[in-house]
Amino acid sequence: MNAAPQTADRWVLARHRLRDDALGILLLWSGFAAFVFALVFAVAAFRPIELSGWETASQIPRWFAGGMGIYMTAVYLPLYIAHGFTRRESMRQLTVATAGSITLLAVLMTLGYAIERGIYAVAGWPQELVQSHLFDHASNYPLILLEFLLLFTVWAAAGAFAGSAIYRNPAYGLFAVPVGLAMVVVSEAALNPGFLEFVTAIGGWLGVEADGVSVTASLVITLGCLALATPATWLLVRDLPLRNQQA
Amino acid sequence: MTGELELQDVTVRYGDTVAVDGLTATLGDGQIHGLLGRNGSGKTSLLSVAAGFRRASGGEVLLDGQQVFENPGAVRRMCCIRGAGDTVEHDWPGDKVTHALELAATLRPRWDRGWADRLTQRFNLPLRTRLGELSRGQRAALGVVLGLASRAPVTIFDETYLGMDAPSRYAFYEELLADQVEHPRTFILSTHHIEEVASLFETVLIIDDGRLMVHEEADALRARGAAVTGPAEAVDAFTADLDVLATTRLGPTRSDTVYGELDDHHRRDARERGLQLDPVPLQDLFVHLTEATDRAHTHSATAPGGRP
Amino acid sequence: MFDERSPIYRQIAGRIRSEVLSGALEEDEQVMSTTQYATHFRINPATAAKAFAELVDEGVLYKRRGVGMFVAPGAREVLRAAHRARFFDEVVEPMIDQAVAIGVDLDEVVDRIRARQASAQNASQEEVGG
Numbered sequence: 178m179n180a181a182p183q184t185a186d187r188w189v190l191a192r193h194r195l196r197d198d199a200l201g202i203l204l205l206w207s208g209f210a211a212f213v214f215a216l217v218f219a220v221a222a223f224r225p226i227e228l229s230g231w232e233t234a235s236q237i238p239r240w241f242a243g244g245m246g247i248y249m250t251a252v253y254l255p256l257y258i259a260h261g262f263t264r265r266e267s268m269r270q271l272t273v274a275t276a277g278s279i280t281l282l283a284v285l286m287t288l289g290y291a292i293e294r295g296i297y298a299v300a301g302w303p304q305e306l307v308q309s310h311l312f313d314h315a316s317n318y319p320l321i322l323l324e325f326l327l328l329f330t331v332w333a334a335a336g337a338f339a340g341s342a343i344y345r346n347p348a349y350g351l352f353a354v355p356v357g358l359a360m361v362v363v364s365e366a367a368l369n370p371g372f373l374e375f376v377t378a379i380g381g382w383l384g385v386e387a388d389g390v391s392v393t394a395s396l397v398i399t400l401g402c403l404a405l406a407t408p409a410t411w412l413l414v415r416d417l418p419l420r421n422q423q424a
Numbered sequence: 425m426t427g428e429l430e431l432q433d434v435t436v437r438y439g440d441t442v443a444v445d446g447l448t449a450t451l452g453d454g455q456i457h458g459l460l461g462r463n464g465s466g467k468t469s470l471l472s473v474a475a476g477f478r479r480a481s482g483g484e485v486l487l488d489g490q491q492v493f494e495n496p497g498a499v500r501r502m503c504c505i506r507g508a509g510d511t512v513e514h515d516w517p518g519d520k521v522t523h524a525l526e527l528a529a530t531l532r533p534r535w536d537r538g539w540a541d542r543l544t545q546r547f548n549l550p551l552r553t554r555l556g557e558l559s560r561g562q563r564a565a566l567g568v569v570l571g572l573a574s575r576a577p578v579t580i581f582d583e584t585y586l587g588m589d590a591p592s593r594y595a596f597y598e599e600l601l602a603d604q605v606e607h608p609r610t611f612i613l614s615t616h617h618i619e620e621v622a623s624l625f626e627t628v629l630i631i632d633d634g635r636l637m638v639h640e641e642a643d644a645l646r647a648r649g650a651a652v653t654g655p656a657e658a659v660d661a662f663t664a665d666l667d668v669l670a671t672t673r674l675g676p677t678r679s680d681t682v683y684g685e686l687d688d689h690h691r692r693d694a695r696e697r698g699l700q701l702d703p704v705p706l707q708d709l710f711v712h713l714t715e716a717t718d719r720a721h722t723h724s725a726t727a728p729g730g731r732p
Numbered sequence: 733m734f735d736e737r738s739p740i741y742r743q744i745a746g747r748i749r750s751e752v753l754s755g756a757l758e759e760d761e762q763v764m765s766t767t768q769y770a771t772h773f774r775i776n777p778a779t780a781a782k783a784f785a786e787l788v789d790e791g792v793l794y795k796r797r798g799v800g801m802f803v804a805p806g807a808r809e810v811l812r813a814a815h816r817a818r819f820f821d822e823v824v825e826p827m828i829d830q831a832v833a834i835g836v837d838l839d840e841v842v843d844r845i846r847a848r849q850a851s852a853q854n855a856s857q858e859e860v861g862g
Contacts, residue, residue, distance in 0.1 A: 623773070
């Protein structure tokens with residue numbers, strides 16, 4: 178028994194995280210979708226359905242992505258360190274796992290539009306979008322998926338940054354949370370040009386059409402946020418001291 | 425089996441507070457080491473650094489000659505148990521006792537599943553209870569299971585096993601000792617409550633104010649203290665050139681606790697002066713040793729990382 | 733139980749010696765294993781092993797590979813001889829020192845010993861002081 182291999186599975190953390198999270202995401206999404214469509218039918222009893230309910234509902238999962246980011250650095254990272262893994266190993270595997278979870282979530286959210294399309298077609302309701310997106314129609318699945326991916330990425334990265342700061346020192350958190358919020362506001366704004374005044378300025382500065390939603394702008398902003406959040410987070414966690422435990 | 429832990433001039437600072445102050449010690453492979461110190465003496469800070477939970481502000485920690493901090497090969501062979509063993513309490517629905525055990529089984533390369541099950545039963549740990557709802561004793565017992573069954577070559581228990589009730593603590597000592605014969609490893613047990621565990625230790629480290637005061641084989645330390653009792657003047661003359669840790673007077677009788685080996689010459693001398701020599705229990709030695717420095721310099725503020 | 737006042741391995745060795753002397757442990761009888769000793773008395777196994785090693789050196793115990801520790805044939809006699817050798821240093825000399833210190837007449841002590849010797853011889857021939 179003492180001769181047990183040290184690392185039988187090099188990606189044990191990522192696998193562990195992905196298995197747990199994928200199951201949770203599937204369960205939560207199923208409940209969420211059931212609730213959203215039930216609500217649409219309930220509304221349909223009182224007034225005609227004229228727009229996509231899924232679009233409105235999809236505001237919520239981005240908060241979940243942010244929460245996953247916070248948990249990544251404030252909960253799971255210390256857990257894995259305490260169980261005999263380095264910060265570097267843990268962060269690398271947690272990043273891979275979170276990327277996987279976000280992708281799954283984005284796929285499921287895109288699937289929501291497809292399911293809604295089927296339901297609306299049967300009921301004879303129009304699947305109209307009210308907000309601006311990277312996509313014009315609720316059936317442009319590649320762009321829907323891309324938008325969710327970009328959004329969730331920024332939310333998770335901002336969450337991971339804020340989470341590491343809060344764990345390290347609540348005083349750092351006071352600074353990091355507004356920075357994280359600024360990241361998600363900018364990325365949201367890039368998708369909704371009419372949402373905030375300064376988007377025009379950002380759009381102009383980036384040299385893209387300010388009054389239309391641009392894939393390029395969203396990509397650039399997402400990558401920009403990642404380029405900011407990743408080193409900032411690593412700076413906070415590379416020598417992260419575990420908090421002492423209460424007896 | 426290897427697991428020699430070397431602390432070289434280890435310093436831990438929190439801002440201006442020095443919790444561990446240039447501590448150097450080598451903790452031998454396959455031995456049970458007792459780390460004794462009063463609350464706020466720097467035990468937890470020292471162990472956090474030893475396990476790679478925290479980077480030392482100065483100095484180095486080596487496991488079998490290899491740097492510990494951020495070294496996968498080293499940290500994988502260490503298990504430092506604090507509280508309930510650093511388990512996640514806010515991770516619904518995966519936050520039950522059974523999940524904590526499952527996680528350790530996945531992540532600990534030498535995990536002994538069968539033993540973990542037996543220990544869980546022996547300590548009456550409720551598998552389906554959420555971690556946040558465990559009592560203090562149950563949390564400590566969970567930590568004990570996670571530490572023991574990990575079979576990590578260096579296993580550290582930071583005091584919290586003291587949260588268990590007496591029968592559970594005795595069961596813990598029994599399991600630890602029995603396993604130590606079969607699968608020897610390096611244990612470090614920190615405590616401020618010595619009487620009960622002293623006989624478990626092969627070596628004892630006493631730290632006070634972040635400094636190492638004593639690092640000796642437990643049995644050698646037991647032989648190092650003596651209480652010299654008799655007429656005040658005779659005691660005074662006898663202990664004049666000895667290291668006196670404490671003095672008590674009762675009328676014309678005086679009793680000095682001295683630290684250091686008394687040779688045959690001393691013993692004969694004491695007998696001739698009509699003095700009585702008594703051995704001193706470890707707990708008393710510890711109290712006197714740490715009190716002596718207390719008097720030497722007033723205590724600075726407790727480290728913020730210290731146990732409340 | 734062992735107390736915290738003197739080296740535990742010495743206490744263990746002393747306990748086994750007195751068990752052999754009293755006959756509680758017979759020659760060739762197996763003694764508790766290191767594990768049993770360690771867990772039963774909650775002591776460090778290395779400490780117990782150290783006590784056993786000392787007793788092996790003294791010829792009180794012997795080791796059977798893979799089986800355990802046994803009381804050596806003749807162990808009792810070895811111990812009695814050793815105790816006899818130390819008896820005057822460890823028991824008689826301090827007794828005399830104490831008698832002098834508190835003013836007990838040494839002749840009185842000698843008389844008491846002779847009286848005990850007479851009654852012991854009357855009671856039983858086997859009785860031996862130790």
